[in-house]
Amino acid sequence: MVAASGADARKTIHPLFVRVTHWVNAFAIFVMVLSGWRIYNASPLFGFEFPAGFTLGGWLAGALAWHFAAMWLLALNGFAYLAYGLVSGHFRRSFLPISFGGALDDVFLAMRGLLDHAPGRYNAAQRLLYIGVILAVIVAILSGLAIWKPVQLQTLTAAMGGYEAARRVHFFAMAAIVAFLVVHIGLAVSVKGILAPMFTGRAEAPR
DSSP states (O other): OOOOOTTTTEEEOSOHHHHHHHHHHHHHHHHHHHHHHHHHHHSOSSSOOOOGGGOSSSSHHHHHHHHHHHHHHHHHHHHHHHHHHHHHSHHHHHHOSOOHHHHHHHHHHHHTTOOOOOTTOOOHHHHHHHHHHHHHHHHHHHHHHHHHOTTTTHHHHHHTTSHHHHHHHHHHHHHHHHHHHHHHHHHHHHSTTSSTHHHHSEEEOOO
16 A cells, blocks of 8 residues: 555645634734733723833824724624634534633643644643633623723623723733733644644644
């Protein structure tokens, strides 16, 4: 029997649509976080400000312009990703079932460099993180709308406890997204086989 070639031994594990929406979401979130920190600095909720060098927009109006532009990009691209994930079964295949204990074990294994990763299959930590960040992004968008249009969307604003409460919900949703990015990037660079397929879409087929 003729051995499979290098190309034949590789399979597509991340469709082009998933890869494109992933990186568009990453860019939009990056812009929203940095511009959001600049907006926060204009009226801090707590007793600290973010370093100016880690913010985007230069001043409040500039930061708002960046924030709103990225908001629409994130909302439209995120909606497309959600629709695809639900209709295609991508979410069901990739993110379920969820195990909190398994996710914690995977994080500790990854920190020790012992976590095995099968290409095309999310481990327990990744599943929990992805579900969590999807929910955090949805909360961030809803609370952002409540802050942006508190009169026109007064029902939404009221559901979040009012304008100031909505600001806090928005802040903590942002904090959850940033925490996800820290852990997600850490796993991506520490566990072999996770990062490259998000660019190429392909990985070695399991033997």
